[in-house]
Amino acid sequence: MIEENVSLVRAELIAVLVALGPEGPEVLTLKDGCMLPSGPLQTQHRSLQRGMRDWVERQTGVRPGHIEQLYTFADRLISDDGMRGVAVSYLALTPYASVGAEDVGWHRWYEYFPWEERRSPAAVRYADHLRDALREWIGTQPPARQSLLLHRLALTFGAEDHEWQDELVLQRYEFLYEAGLVAEAIEKKCGVSDQEEAGAGRRMADDHRRILATAMGRLRAKIRYRPVIYEMMPELFTLGELQDAVEHVAGCLVHKQNFRRQVVQQALIEEAGGERRSAGGRPARLYRFRRSLMLDAQIAGSKLPVVRGR
Amino acid sequence: MIEENVSLVRAELIAVLVALGPEGPEVLTLKDGCMLPSGPLQTQHRSLQRGMRDWVERQTGVRPGHIEQLYTFADRLISDDGMRGVAVSYLALTPYASVGAEDVGWHRWYEYFPWEERRSPAAVRYADHLRDALREWIGTQPPARQSLLLHRLALTFGAEDHEWQDELVLQRYEFLYEAGLVAEAIEKKCGVSDQEEAGAGRRMADDHRRILATAMGRLRAKIRYRPVIYEMMPELFTLGELQDAVEHVAGCLVHKQNFRRQVVQQALIEEAGGERRSAGGRPARLYRFRRSLMLDAQIAGSKLPVVRGR
DNA sequence: TCTCACAATGCTCAATATGAGCATAAAGGG
DNA sequence: CCCTTTATGCTCATATTGAGCATTGTGAGA
Numbered sequence A, B: 001m002i003e004e005n006v007s008l009v010r011a012e013l014i015a016v017l018v019a020l021g022p023e024g025p026e027v028l029t030l031k032d033g034c035m036l037p038s039g040p041l042q043t044q045h046r047s048l049q050r051g052m053r054d055w056v057e058r059q060t061g062v063r064p065g066h067i068e069q070l071y072t073f074a075d076r077l078i079s080d081d082g083m084r085g086v087a088v089s090y091l092a093l094t095p096y097a098s099v100g101a102e103d104v105g106w107h108r109w110y111e112y113f114p115w116e117e118r119r120s121p122a123a124v125r126y127a128d129h130l131r132d133a134l135r136e137w138i139g140t141q142p143p144a145r146q147s148l149l150l151h152r153l154a155l156t157f158g159a160e161d162h163e164w165q166d167e168l169v170l171q172r173y174e175f176l177y178e179a180g181l182v183a184e185a186i187e188k189k190c191g192v193s194d195q196e197e198a199g200a201g202r203r204m205a206d207d208h209r210r211i212l213a214t215a216m217g218r219l220r221a222k223i224r225y226r227p228v229i230y231e232m233m234p235e236l237f238t239l240g241e242l243q244d245a246v247e248h249v250a251g252c253l254v255h256k257q258n259f260r261r262q263v264v265q266q267a268l269i270e271e272a273g274g275e276r277r278s279a280g281g282r283p284a285r286l287y288r289f290r291r292s293l294m295l296d297a298q299i300a301g302s303k304l305p306v307v308r309g310r
Numbered sequence C: 001t002c003t004c005a006c007a008a009t010g011c012t013c014a015a016t017a018t019g020a021g022c023a024t025a026a027a028g029g030g
Numbered sequence D: 001c002c003c004t005t006t007a008t009g010c011t012c013a014t015a016t017t018g019a020g021c022a023t024t025g026t027g028a029g030a
Helices: A048-061 A123-137 A143-157 A170-176 A183-192 A207-221 A229-232 A239-250 A257-268 A293-301 B048-060 B122-137 B143-157 B168-180 B183-190 B208-222 B228-232 B239-250 B255-265 B293-301
Strands: A008-021 A024-030 A038-041 A064-074 A084-093 A105-108 A269-276 A284-289 B010-019 B026-031 B038-040 B066-072 B084-093 B105-108 B267-278 B282-290
Touching: A008 A048, A008 A207, A008 A229, A008 A239, A024 B048, A038 B239, A048 A064, A048 B038, A048 B066, A064 A207, A064 B048, A084 A207, A084 A229, A084 B010, A084 B084, A084 B208, A105 A229, A105 B122, A123 A170, A143 A170, A170 A207, A207 A269, A229 A239, A229 B010, A239 A257, A239 A284, A239 A293, A239 B282, A257 A269, A257 B084, A269 B255, B010 B048, B010 B228, B026 B143, B038 B143, B048 B084, B084 B208, B084 B228, B122 B143, B122 B168, B143 B168, B168 B208, B228 B239, B239 B255, B239 B282, B255 B267
Parallel strands: A008 A084, B010 B084
Antiparallel strands: A008 A024, A008 A038, A008 B010, A024 A105, A064 A084, A269 A284, B010 B026, B010 B038, B026 B105, B066 B084, B267 B282
16 A cells, blocks of 8 residues: 555665776766666665665766765656656766776766866866856846855855865766756757757756756865775875876865975875886875775875965 | 665655763663664755754654764665665764653763763773674684784774773674674574673664764764864853763763863853852852854864873 | 952963975986 | 986974863852
């Protein structure tokens, strides 16, 4: 007996898999960059997380490593078959792995959120440009709302002695969405948009880009106090490479000497005993993450100094 | 058309409502303390959060204030009607409100987790006692596992120069569960347990106590860097009352002078202009939370100094 | 009325942590 | 052999934190 009014739903599992490619963080996608791996919960799945892992491996061949639940939401609308959907999204980190299948591939996440990449003055200028566009849009809004919107602009995009906070990825995306500055919003308003470059950043199907934004924000927040960055590093790495990874994820530059100081004194890594020589410059020592401390690390937490430039 | 293998599920919404009673944090329950408010997602619910709010208000008459999603999980087993359940749990904070309905009421959360209350030496002794019981249990385990278990014990219950970390509520509950030291686990092993006091702390139906543990851990972690404590305070309060609230939630004592210093210099509160006099002692100034900063507060975060004693 | 216990409030001081920059070391390329 | 480049080591000013002493108003009881 099923109670009246009680709707049965299809449970959809969606995964944001992140790895560090040669040019920074990349996300695993289907349909040539337009979709995240996903699929419905099935009878044989023993848990939500298992189901998610199963779909990812089936669709892409990649094994998720460190996994964490992101958010669960219900579709706004009842679909054609009268069925409603509940989507459970996950963030998973893995070392970089190549994929073979058609239409499956890694894409730099800054393709989707170019304004989040602020490691060069040129990149910062792009974010500033968007901020101006937002300010212009705010001007078209009801006067009563404008002051609140301007305040929100300052908090999310950094202005009037508020600093840019790298973990507010979702808040910025939603702001741009409201202002109709991203493709998904434009399409919603004007019908199908055939112009690929109609809005800022690359679009995705449904609300997958929103989920990606959630994942980015969560990851950026998390690397500050948990050693999750090591989940994406290869077995051996130099401190320079580690710093590069953090900078790419956080989307900003950090002070090199202070970064090393903190990382070293946390003692979560140990010297592996070799060195790596590159084009020019002094060879760098190789380190490895002390996996034996994983339990400690999960529970105790650590922190990486993600801060401002140089 | 519904695909083969794809299971439709019932989506259950579960709420942990927390308020500050006269003796510390309390949780809103049904069935005389054995259940959390919950109910299935219904067709008319426009979102998961709305559905949760709807159930809470219907069952208890209390309006949830600040809301945050906790975790989503699938039932391990298919139920009698062949249907599977997915449960989405929420944490909600509210000022203390009285309830009228039968079997509905507030219960101190330390009834369920007495070892989490460490504001007196006697309370700490109880946690120590449990730690000893766990250590004994570890002795009965396969020798190969023992070293890992002892390490985990040190991390979660504090030992061998590891400190007790108040936000590890779930980890401690799960450890006790594994060791068969809480009622739910005993029942699972031995069939129905008619002894109410068979295990540590008061039991709840299904995995509701696990959800409560998740909520407690999240709240304890959150008050350190977000001003959520104010969601549970009355309009006017003294710094002493605020500190009391934080201490009750965190389950440990804080240094009074340093607490005030940080709270005041964060400038999230303002003097309300009166004072409150109690039994003995100098009257305390009244403060109020600056609601106008809510946007800032949500985004920017703040932090309360939750630390060790005095 | 005078004292005392009590909580609130104000302030100091040492120990750390953090932000920023200078200096040196060890490679490769002309 | 000099120059550029990256790694590494170290210093110093400043901010944050942990801990404790001192002072101020009150109510209660001698």
